[in-house]
Amino acid sequence: MRQLSSLVARLPYPSQTVQRALAVAAIVTQGGIGVTGSVVRVTGSGLGCPTWPQCFEGSMFPVQHPEYHALTQWIEFGNRLLTGVVGIVAALCVLAAWRILLDHPSRTRLVKLAWAMPAGVVAQAVIGGMTVLTGLLWWTVAIHFLASTVLVWLAVLLLHAFGEGDERPRWRLPASGRVLLVALVAALGGVLVAGTTVTGAGPHGGDPDTPRLQAPIETLAFVHGSLLVVYLVVLAMLGMQLLRTGATPTLWRRYAVTWLVALAQGGLGSLQYALGVPEALVSFHVLGSALVIVATASLWCAARDRGPAVSAAPAGAEPQVSAAR
Incomplete structure (x- = not known):
């Protein structure tokens, strides 16, 4: 470990721009892999590579095969390759956080969040293999999708961790507001879980022969939509709390963006259901779910203050302190 630390210490200290760019890249890649996964599903390419970790027995790459169309092979294989991009970004986040830790030993929380990115990539690879091997x-x-949603949330926390301190969070909301914020996150979790059941019973299983969830899709869609209504009601209650107690401009902006994204996602879901779940709208809906997660996580981060960042510059240099207020 000491040898690795000495190698990391030779790296240039990451600027604030680099820190932010890496964290944004983590958000984009963690959310993007879910979108490309939906493309695999709606095109019926989920078993284009029927084995794991190889594409075919004895080959890591697609091969000509009478039972598997070349296009479906390459769609599935391309999604697997994108995992490598996600892994590279995750590794760069760890290196940046580690380099910062060497100058600022108090930044352990930042390093833990950074390590969550490659750990998530490994977990997703295992879950993806399980998904393929179970048909x-x-x-x-x-599970594969829900793991991505957690990683998107953690990537947003990582982005904010690069630009804030490690003090005990001081909430910008009263106790009742914090309860509403927790309820909002719980409602979002319910919406996402219910959405996977609708997908499980829907027409896009990733392969024509994949068994589907044997449950009335109308009922599942109603539950999914009802939980979104719960999310919006809690969001409205949170807004009334902000009006009574006051909020920072940043918190109000995050709140407004959360409303816009959530309403757009709800409208898209309703359109998708009314049109019979066309393939293109499925992927847009998955993208929308990632954006709702990003907006909600950003609202969560804006609701508390962890003090100014101490790692904007190397130890001994004049720091350019910046913190969201």
């Missing part, structure tokens, strides 16, 4: 059973696909 794309709907609940394995659901």
Whole structure:
């Protein structure tokens, strides 16, 4: 470990711009891999590579095969390759956080969040392998998606961690407001889980022969939509709390963006259902879910203050302190 630390110490200290760019890249890649995964599903390419970690027995790459169309092979294989991009970005986040830690030993929380990125990539690779080896059973696909949602949330926390301190969080909301914020996150979790059941019973299973969840899709869609209504009601209650107690401009901006994204996602979901779940709208809906997560996580971060960042510059240099207020 000491040898690794000495190698990391030779790296240039990451500027604030680099820190932010890496964290934004983590958000984009963690959310983007979910979108490309939906493309695999709606094109029926989930078993284009029927084995794991190889594409075919004895080959890491697609090969000509009478039972598997070349296009579906390459769609699935391309999604697997994107995992490598996610892994590279995750590794760069760790290196940046580690380099910062060497100059600022108090930044352990930042390093833990950074390490969550490659750990998530490994976990997703294992879950993805399980998904393929079980023939794309709907609940394995659901776990695969839900793991991505957690990683998107953590990537947003990482972005904010680069630009804030490590003090005990001081909430900008009263106790009742914090309860509403926790309820908002719980409602979002419910919406996402319910959405996976709708997908599990829907027409896009990733492969024509994949068993589907045997439940009325109308009922599942109603539950999914009802939980979104709960999310919006809690969001409205949070807004009334902000009006009574006051809020920073940043918090109000995050709140407004959360409303816009959530309403757009709800409208898209309703359109998707009314049109019979066309393939293109499925991927846009997955993208929308990632944006709702990003907006909600950003609202969460704006609701508390961890003090100014102490790692904007190397130890001994004049720091350019910046913190969201």
